[in-house]
Structures are given as structure tokens and as C-alpha cells.
Amino acid sequence: MDAATLAQQPFMSVPELIRMHASRSPRSTAFIQDGQVVDYGELDTIVDQVAAALQRDGLAPGDIVSICAANSINYAVVFLGALRAGVVAAPLAPSATPESIADMIADAGTRHLFLDADNARALAPVADRIQSRWITLDDSDHGTPFREWLAPEGAEPGPVTIEPDWPFNIIYSSGTTGSPKGIVQPHRLRWGHIRRGLSPEYGIGPESVTLLSTPLYSNTTLVPFFQTIALGGALVLMAKFDAERYLQLAERHRVTHTILVPVQYQRLMDVPTFDDYDLSAFECKLCTSAPFRADLKADVLRRWPGRLIDNYGMTEGGGVCSLLAHRHPDKLHTVGQPVEGHDIRLIDDAGNEVAPGEPGEVVGHSPGLMLGYHNQPQKTAEAEWFAPDGRRFIRTGDIGRFDEDGFLMIIDRKKDMIISGGFNIYPADIEAVVRQHEDVGECSVVGVSSQRWGETPVAFVVPAAGRQPDPVAVREWANNRLGKTQRLADVVLRDALPHSAIGKVLKRELRETYEM
Template identity: 60%
Template sequence: MNQHEQAIQDLLAKDFGTIPDLIRAHASFRPQHPAFIQDGITLDYEALDRRMDQVAASLQRDGVKPAESIAICAYTSIDYAVAFLGSLRAGVTVAPLAPSSSAESLVAMMKDAGAKALFLDGAVAEQLEPVAGQIDIPRIRLDADADGHAGANKAASEFDNWLAAPGQRPKAVDIQPGWAFNIIYSSGTTGTPKGIMQPNFMRWGHVQRGAVHGYGINAVTLLSTPLYSNTTLVSFFATLALGGSVLLMAKFEANAYLALAEKHKATHTMLVPVQYQRLMAVPDFDRYDLSSFHMKFCTSAPFSAPLKADILRRWPGGLIEYYGMTEGGVSCILIAHEHPDKLHTVGVASLGGEIRLIDEEGKEVAAGEPGEIVGYSPAMMTGYHNQPSKTRDAEWYDPSGRRFIRSGDLGRFDSDGFLLLFDRKKDMVISGGFNIYPSDLEAVLRQHEDIADAAVVGVPSERWGETPVAFVVARPGSSAGSETLLAWANERLGKMQRLSALELTDVLPRSAIGKVLKRELRDAYKGTVA
């Protein structure tokens, strides 16, 4: 172990530390090592450290105090990352917001977070124009032109002009473990977005465990999911904390992703299941040299066992699936390459964590019985920002008084203690008094050679209370009609599982991180069922 690696290990061994301090150490030992790469532009650790100082000094100049917050709403760019990291150095909480949100929702989230400034790009600036009068905080444009996707320093941007002079150092801040590191707003797939407050000690715990998965000074992590997503940030911070390089894609495209991975010899990646699906479907996938990969990660949506098996067979390196929540607590890990016989599960509780299953009354269920998944882990949110009642609703306490977080998901343990995931509690269909899990029906539908993707939702029924309806995406070239597919599925489903209707659709509505928006499907369904 060299001096650099020893210094980083010493920092990570502390009960608490900060990611900006780790980046400073990397800048000292390997100043010219790439921290970020995007669209042919590289920012090394020395330059990143200086830019972070400029951001922190500028926020202090503008009166933004430690533990106060700023918001960032933009597409992925190097300057987005710099603004995020520099704010952390000032002890400022970051609220990364999704550009896909409505203008009204963005205003509401900024106000809820108490943001003192907004970093944005041209696309978001245009989106916010109708509500600009409601935004009374400074707005700093990260891009030099209006397309919102560049972030490539084509010309001096507002961000460049806003920054303090090069070489200016901020006042040192004694960052506290319990201060909010970031406020991540829920996707809104279950209603009004909630601000999930993740404390500094939670992120510190994440990066301390990074070395277990091979992150280090030689890691090259390819990220194509957005920087406002916790899915992305888990790998983003682990890579930087341990001195690796982050390769950024503003927009995912399967062939471009594979070309970048090959060119830069990517070692790590975090993808959502729909991205894996599109990558594995690339006709010439096998011609790309992906032998540099050490570990691939997946999270955020159901990940089918056949897809996992295909990845293990054709894509070098390990595969790890995370099942968990931005709120923390519920945290499972499936090391797929070590447990190829458990690909139908989401694994076991992560290190230091615990998973329980409870019934409607909040009591633990008997062994082998399904129940709502609740979890404890060393990394948990402090609560929902400004929403104490929703925080209480999300908590469950065991008889000893230990705090768990409720997932709203339903699952069951197998005989080896691996967790089988069913569905979100709200998505379970109760038809004629029977519980129907949409994931079971979707798994059957995906077995048909003409079906590329499927989602099942419950719709009102006069006869049954609720009944399942399927939305199906056909494979290119398929001529199978909806009635044919419906009859095929119902021949294979149990009597109480049978679909009342099946609709063909060109695409399933998804969030930016790949979750099917089932509420939109339910709202869009115009059919009637008995």
C-alpha cells in the first residue's frame, strides 16, 4: 500500500469524515488524475479541488450559511457535479431536483427545501419561465448556451462569472454528522414528492463500504442515470471518495454507452433494469470489449431473473443488485455472480442491517408468510423535510424500541433467508378478497416470445372490487393481437389471477430511473370491466 492509499485508508477509518476532505487528499497525491470525463473533456482532481473551493467561497460571499440549502436542477454535466461538491465543502445541503418535474412542483420543492440559490441550465430556465415570478432566489446558469445539455465550457457561463476568483479559499467549516448532506425528493410516483433528508453520516457510511466492491484509485465508473437520483449518487460518491474517475453520460443510448465503456475501459457502472434490457438487446453487444469491468450494479426497479442470467453469461465482471430505499433502512444485496441459484430474489440484508416482515396490524408475520418489508440499517434518513406526520407513518419500532423504515413493499423469505419481492403494497390487487401480485402476472406475460415488456395494474370492478389489467409492449415485427395474448396469458394464470383485459402500447411510462409509472397506467385506462 503506497502513501496515498494509506492516507485515504486512515481517513476512511475515522468514525466520521467528509467527501470534500477525501477529494482534497486525492488532489494532493494525484493532482492530474481524472476526476470527471464527459464529451471529451477531463477535469482532474487538482482542478476539481480548486473549483470546489471557488464554489464554497462564492456561497459564503453570498451569505449562504452552513446547514442551509441550495437547489440544483439541470441535466448531467461536469459543472453540475462541481456545484454539488463545492456546496458540500461549505457545509451546505444540496437539493438535487429532477428536470422532468413540472414547473409548479419545482417551485414547491425549492420552497420546501428553503433553497438560498438555484443552479440550473438553459432547458430548465425555459421550463421555469411561466413561474419565474415565484422564484425569489438567485439563479445561476451552469451552461453557456441554451440547449441545457452542454456543460462543456464552450464559453464563459454565468456559473464561471459567479465563481470567486481562482485560488480563493473558503472559510473552514466544521461539518457535523447530523447535518443534512442532501435532500432528495421522491419521484412523485406515489403522490406529492417528499423531501428525504440524508445526513452526512449516512453518506460517510456509504463511502466507507466502497472498497468492498472494488472502488479505488484505478476505478472508472460509467454513469448514465441522472445526478439527482440516489441510484446514481451511491456510485458517484463512492468513486470520488476513493480516488477513481467518473465517466458521465448526459443521456443514455445503448450503443454510445457500450462504445464509451470500451474506449475508457470502464470498471464499474450503475444501471437500472430497463437500461440493462436495452444493452443486452443490442444486436452486436458481443463485439464490444467489456473485459475491464470489475463490478456492475443495479437498483430502482424489478430486475428479472432471466435478464440477470443473461448479463452473467455475456458481460464480464460481477453483478450486484441492490434493493432498498432512498430513505435507507430497507437494504438488501444480491451478489448475483456468487448466488446464481437465487436470481429470483433480491438477496439478504446488507452488512449491519436487518429486514423484518409485518402484517396490517404491525406485527411480525410467521416464518414463510408474506408481509410488508421493514428495515433497519446504519444508514437511514433523519426524516421527511417539514413533514413530521409522514415521517412517523414511515417508521416502525420493534418491541425493543429500535427504529425501522417501512418500505410499502410486500415480500417473503425463502428457506435460506433470501428475500423474494412481490409488489408495492399499493399496487397489490385485491380481487374478490384474494391478493393478486402484479409481478407474478408480469412474469408470465414476459414468457411469451412476442412480448417485450409488461405491466399489470388493478382497476375498479363492480363484480370483484378490483381486477387486473395488463399493458403490453410487443416485440418489433410481432403480429399477435391483444385478444390472442390475453387468451394465452389466462390459460397459464390461476383462476383468481386471470386478466380482465390486455392493452397493447408502444411504450410503458417510466420515471428517469426506470420505474414503471403504474399510477399513469391506471389513470389512462379507459376501458370498463364487470
């Protein structure tokens, strides 16, 4: 089945597509990691073994397994084997606290927990709260070793016909702070991602080699992961991101596709020998998950071959905007335009659409929406907005504005907005000014409690390479360029800003440490 024919299919499941590639090109590479190579014939066999083992253990379509581990080939095959059995995978962030992970496992009703030695040790203090069977992907002795648990080679699972609206996976949106919300994504949503991978701008197919260094529990990673494996390409996995190692792998394997978050792009572009690496095989580089500065996009376009696409969207589904940066170098300050079949609108606090050119909360509709938050119907309802025609949209919590050409500009996170003396202040506007100071590398602005103003902005600053900024001087310099209501109450120097594994600055952590 060629790309054009595949794109016309109303629905195909990931397990079906893996079986198709295994039948047609069994010796084609599916996975590469640390010298281990798995081809599609081997992948199809072990996916059957995982599915058969799950069925042997009594798991049926709709049951849930969790995975809490570093990226590995075994991690990937468990996820894929679960899908073949109709079982729902709930990948969990190892960076979350043990208590939060235990909460997520309880919320999911996890039957089996797949993990590695590091995470088993981390979960030991809450082991009595976790009723799931522990299976160790690295065959360590913290549970049943994966090779012992796996069904024998040649095992065939019972047939499962996957429906488009069946749950595919549950992605937990929180875990470092706050109450975790399990986002239930259907197979239909993943099929939409796969079809997008067939577009000429993405160009994913059997000749593609995709390098992934972000964690497999994140939707950021899972989109190109499933696009590549479903379309017959090869996946190069990194357990942990390292800029030099990334460049070495990209050169060695002639990588064509990747996804990175902005902080990773910055670290790569800062490698002194970046320009010495042969990256000429690259066709398409993707970015998502956090604001991608215009000047950094421009640097990537200038020095790194291949197309650059900045995607804006939510794990919950809804609409996606896409900036084809290589086609629109004058729009690098935006997140692009709605992709085909996606409807992006802006609404005010009363739920009414705003006038053209006015800012509002971004809401989106697409053919692929989450089924809801697992076990949290009230939270699901709070995340929804319905258009006058009854169509369901998902609220993003972001404040945006469309320019005259229909490109969306994200002003800030609604929850990060600072209300000082009754005025709405957007941290991104202040950050853009502070970053212009020659001594400033990174900057994040948060609102902290103020008896006089209610809230007041504070900037956390990481020095530029080789610089030693004076916090008072930076504050005065910035305040001379900011509006009266935007002026900083304080500038705090940090060696580094706290980031999540997918590159988002943990503003709540900054705020809490300042106010302690």
C-alpha cells in the first residue's frame, strides 16, 4: 500500500500497519539503540509475544497497563504489544514523585506495571500502595524479569479488531505538582497523527530515520514515534538527551527526522562543534511543547539542513497550528496557521468569540479529540467549549491573537497571567524584553504575592555564557523599557531554570521557592 493509498484509508490501527511492514519488508530496521537493532520481522514477533502474554494473564481490551521507565526498545515493544491486545497503555513520568506515580497507577486501575531498576527503587517507599504486578524491562530482580514474563517465541495472541474510538493510551498531564489528570486518547486521534506524517512537509516513510531523545511517556515523543513505526521507518532511541551524543547519532545513522523541545535546540546550537557535524540527511525537524523563540528558530534554519516545523497543540487533542518555518521566515514569532481540518478560535472569559485581531483564550476542534480525563468527568467538562453549532472544542488555557494573515501568536498561558493592581500582565512580554540584555541567557517571569499590588512580577535569570549580570542593574535596565504596570519587583539569578523532561519551565516551582 503506497502513501497515497494509505492516506485515503478511513482508519488503520498501528498493529495492523506493523504487521503489513513485517510482511513486506521483514529485514527493514524498526529500532536502533546502543548497538541493538530490531527489524520489522523481529518486531512483529515480539509484539505478538507481548500481546499473548497479556491475554494469558487475563487482560482484555480496555484493561490498562502502566510503564514507568527510561526509553528502551523493550519499553516500545510493550506499548505496541498492549495495542495489539486492545489493552490501553498508560506511560508514566519517572520525574514525578513516588506518591504521585502511585496516585496515577491507582487512578488508571493498572493491572501490570512495567518498569526498570532505577524506577523500581524509586517506588519502593510506596510499593505497598501499588497493587499491580511488577515486570522489569531490564530483567532486574525488582519484579518478574521481562524475558521470563514474555510468552514464548511463536506465540500468537487471540485476534482483536480495534475500533477507532477505543482508548489507545492514557497520558497523565501532571505529576510533578498538582493532581494528575489522565488524558484518554482514542485510536482515531493517533490515526490522524499518522496521516499527517504522510504529508509532503513531514515526508515520513520507509526510508525515514527518526531520532528520539525526549521521553516516551510524553505525547511530544509519541506523535513522531507512532508516525515513524506505523509508516515503516526506523527509530533511533536515546535513553537520555546529551547534545554531543545526539549529534554523533544523527551523523552516524544519517537521521532524517527528529523532534526536540526548544531547550534542546538551544543546547545543540550552543555546541561549539555543531557546524562540524554532517547533518545533511535531515529532511524535517519538529518542535513543540514550549515557546520556541524566533531568534532560535532563525538560527536553526540558518545552520541546520532540512525543513523546520513548530507545532502548537494539546495532548487533549483539539486543534493544531503548524508553522512551516522554512516557508514563512517572516512569521517566526508565531505558531503558524491551523492545519487542514482543524478549527482554532479565540474566546473571552464569558465564552464568546472575540472580534478579529483581539486576544482571547485559544480553543480547538479537530477530528481527533480526547475521550476525556480518566475518572474525572467534572475536569473534562471544564476543559470543553461548545460552538453555537454544538461542535466540541478543547480549551487550551493559552491566550492568543491572530495576525492579519491568520497566523496565531501565543501571548501567554492564562494561568501564568499576572494581575497586578487590577491590570493583566503577560510574563512573555516581560521575558522578551529581559532577554535582550546582553548578560541574560534564559529568563522566566512569574507573579509573586504582593501586599500592595496583589501580585507583582519577578524575573529569574540565567546568565549568558561568560557573563556575570548584576541583578539590580538588569532590573533597572528592564524597567526603563517596560510599561509602568509591567515593572519588575526583583531579579533573581539562577544557575539554571527548572525544566520538565519535555522542556517546559516549571514556573510554579520558581514561584514557590521565591515565596518560601
